[in-house]
Amino acid sequence: MRRLKLFVLLSVTCLLCACAKGPDKKFQLATQGLLSGALSTNAELAVIGSVHHGGSLWDLKRNERLFDWNHASGELSSIRTTSISGNAKYAVTTVEDSMVLWSTESGKYKQFWQAPQRIISITLNWDGSKALMGLRDGTVSYFDMKRGISIHNFKHEAEVRITALSKDGLTGISGSDDKTAKVWDLKKGALIFSMPMSNQIKNVAISASGKLAFSTAQREDSIVWDTKTGKVKFRSPNRYTNYTTSTFSEDEKYLTVGTFQGEIKRWEIKSDKETGAWQAAPRKAYGGAASKSIISIVDIKNKIVVLTSDGMTQTFKP
Secondary structure (H helix, E strand, C coil): HHHHHHHHHHHHHHHHHCCEECCCEEEEEECEEEEEECCCCCCCCEEEEEECEEEEEEEEEEEEEEEEEECCCCCCCCCEEEEEEECCCEEEEECCCCEEECCCCCCEEEEEECCCCCCEEEEECCCCEEEEECCCCCCEEEEEEECEEEEEEEEECCCCCEEEEEECEEEEEEECCCEEEEEECCCCCCCEEECCCCEEEEEEEEECCCCCCEEEEEEEEEEEEECCCCCCEEEEEECCCEEEEECCCCCCCCEEEEEECCCEEEECCCCCCEEEEEHHHHHHHHCCCHHEEEEEEEEEEEEEEECCCCEEEECCCC
């Protein structure tokens, strides 16, 4: 009976994925999955926090591990959040309330700082000099990575699960368990717009220009909206899918999202039409290594690159 149930489950999974394309390339970065991970904007580097082997930086062009990164000598750190600067020269890793800024060229640490609360999310700006952090106590900190001080502190009413920055680093977005996504003017230190939703925010993104935002909550429509007015530009009916990561294309015409089930979808914002669907391939058909949640995604030129929770990087053709 157990084998029969397993066969039925796998058959249903195959039917659900039949209409979506699989990866053109895939490569294993970790043997037991990932606690965290981030891709560079050019999709050439990945920084990961693996389940059993600490942190590391990978060259995705050569499929080669460049450096092992841990927060203390002789330990394998449980790295929970990561980010790579827009110019791909710096990366940050966090463990609880500590953060380390690394050089992706030399592999050496540049700065070590401690936040006042556990760091839930972090995003580096273009040159790695600033970061937007979401903390457990609901604080959003715009942080100077060179001086180790907060430039501005903003506030949610619950922990901040996700942060993102515009390309110039002057506009930020945060999503919180307080059921709001908030857009911040990081130069003035002011709130631009607060988008209320009915449930805890699961994911947010901001376009390169800072003009468009994406927010999604559990069992609620996912929307793209104008960051200054809140006017909805795109809406995707959604009641059952958790979007775990998202990104705008550089020209801001498309939104690409990843799901807990390993699906990747791409929508044209102006027309509200889905223009592509793909399915990440699990490392194994079942068991712990079958997890394939999308944890980081880059939509660049003629390819979509993702990191999956089972420790893989996978590449798809749009």
